[in-house]
Amino acid sequence: MLKQYLKKTTALVLFGMVGFMAVAQSNSTTKEKPKPRILVSSDIGGTDPDDFQSMIHLMMYSDLFQIEGLVSSPFGDGRKKHFLDMIDLYEKDFPKLTTHNKNLTNPNDLRKVCKQGTIPSAPFKGYSTATEGSEWIIKCAKQKNNQPLWVLVWGGLEDLAQALHDSPEIEKKIKVYWIGGPNKKWSINAYSYIAKNHPNLWMIEANATYRGWIIDSESPKEISSEAYYGNYIQGRGAMGKAFKNYYNGNVKMGDTPSLAYLMNGDPNNPLTDSWGGSFTPINRSSRNVFERNTTIKDTVAAYAVLEWRFKGPKMNVPKDSACFIFEAGGQKWPGYCLGEGVYAVRYSSKKQETCTYVTTSSIPELNEQKGQFVSTIPWPGKQTPDDYKLGKHWYGDRQEPELFLEQQQGAKTISKFRSEFLLDWAKRWEWLN
Template sequence: MKWIRIIGLGIMGIVAVGTLLSCEGSEIETSKPRVLVSSDIGGTDPDDFQSMIHLLMYADQVELEGLISSPFGEGSKKDILDIIGLYEQDYPQLLAHAPQLPSPNSLRAITKQGEKEAAPFKGYASATEGSEWIIQCAKKKSDQPLWVLVWGGIEDVAQALHDAPEIKEKIRVYWIGGPNKKWSINAYSYLAAEHPDLWMIEANATYRGWFMDAESTAEWKGDTYYERYISGRGAMGKDFVNYYEGNIKMGDTPSLAYLLDGNPDDPTGESWGGSFGKIDRSARRVFEGGSTVEDTVSTYATLEWHFSGPVLDIPLDSAVFRIEIQKQVWPGYYLGDGRYGVKYSPKQAETGSYVTSSSIPELDGLRGGYTSVNPWPGRPSPLDFLLGPNWYSDRPDSALFIENQQGAKTISKHREAFLSDWAARWKWLE
């Protein structure tokens, strides 16, 4: 009877292929959320490997249309393909419980390379395989929007909207911001300035409720969970220990969980991926000539420093100086007419300092600081980016904070529910 089982799995595999959408046809008909994920897997934070494993184990619940690699520096689409390889080993067991899971080869077909460098001051650069895939998928004829879940830099989304702004009404973005916003601040500020009518969930801190254990019982804490439910289960379970020693973080997973539970059309409602409030502005401060720790800004705000120097005969957006902030370094750019600029976004409440370095004497050794405070977006400023009616972010109610993380309790309250649901899927691999 072994040959019958093999044929049966083959038929189910064919069905599974049909449920994954390649974006290469002319029309999409599906009752599941259409999903494209942009991940910085292989970059500085290994939690994306954990989130990618979780995504593939739930891929029967959505219509996956794209997996884009968008790390800064290290990392590439090979890191996504490596996880798909592990999924392929577990696929027969998983398929027996979830016959609509996509086949490994169909997943490979929708894996694309995105941007690996931060956008320059203007917020966009040139098209990538990833940004072009976003456009292609968004333009598919469908009654449903394309959910773009961004786990890292938002450069490919900014590039796609620059190249094809008409897709804006076809997509909905859930972005894990916070630290990613700090590194993607040029692309973000382009979106906020030029595409304020984008449908956006900007989760700068809410997502931390997924892994902050302050209110969890022992069974649902990250290290205990691994030992009880993941360890040794399938190829993916054996690999999981390579990331944070198995201690679950998965800070990007709330973007998918948002679509698995609750009403995704209403970000203000309850869901595993958090509850959010509308914001009509994005905090922004521009400092001409510098700032000091006496200058108070909102956490997650866009900070711009503009400096004066010589008029140069070089292309605009050329990187000509560096600024070190909190022991990390960003490029500063030539804006023309002897003006220079750099952007930054503080990822937490802090008193920060900066120092510049450059071969241009006027830009070398400039020092200053700032003080960032909760909640976001804070008090209005005349230079704030004014947003449209569908931009949502972390709830500012102090009762919803975990420590200094705004809105985190709107996710942590569901911790037992989403982790027990995932535990049931891990049992498939026993």
């Protein structure tokens, strides 16, 4: 009788323990945060080598993300091949890396999601024709998933604008962190299309905050841009060897804050601290439309959309045909025919400056149009009737004077985490020692 009682008691205890462990395991699984779904749109291989550095960083932290797309959206000579070249380097280091972290993404899985996006910049209307990259954005965004797709834009907005034009409903399924600034200048028409037609997009527009990675005046010397390579990267694997090819190994990685934003902090609340900065809601995007040549008396906000419209002959050419060149700061942009004898060009200044411009064209009325303007900070600047009105989920650089780093608005919201971030990365470089 006693034996039977003990057997029953033991069985009940064991059953209870198994049940408790199952519940505990279930609760643990429930509480575990899912990995963010990300798609990177990059101008890797284009005009700025820092995307190569950011790609190395992404692959070394690939265990933290569901990487659903790597879209080549270049300005310049960048192509999908440049993604694939970096993955080849990662593959060489992969066996050693996975002895320390078995959850890193397999190189072949990364190759499968590499897509070629648009090569030319968007015309005045802001979109053109679908690309492999824009269609992939749509496909990923439409997947049935409780999580949003984070679109991290390291260059131009062309493929994102095309995707939103072709499938407007994805606006509600994505969240965007865009490294603007100079990229806004090159991608001004695509930006204008999105701001005008998709103001309710969930968007972080980082025009200056990201420079908290680049400006290292407040960092310890051992992790300065020049010293970090020698102290933590040199001699470590194929990726470490290749890192020297970009800015001579000086750490720039101006696009990495978009990724770091998802690594540390609450990404659903841009107002709070994170490795990728903190931001403020903005309900408008500065825009100025001029139907005349501007002068030094004209003051605009840095990062504003500037649009000049000129009168010319009524020509039998398709709308959005490039008919003149606008040159400012030694760089050139196409100007377009809008029809009915109206021609226009857009530009955005990436800093506070006094800028001089001139046009060239075979059309006499559009040739040698000259002018100046002065751009100032912070952004958005003084309100104008031309501003794009934005929804409640568009965020920009913080404007408090104490958060400026040099002339860069909001940059201190990132620079204060620079040491923490880079020393964390140094631990992963040690895996390749």
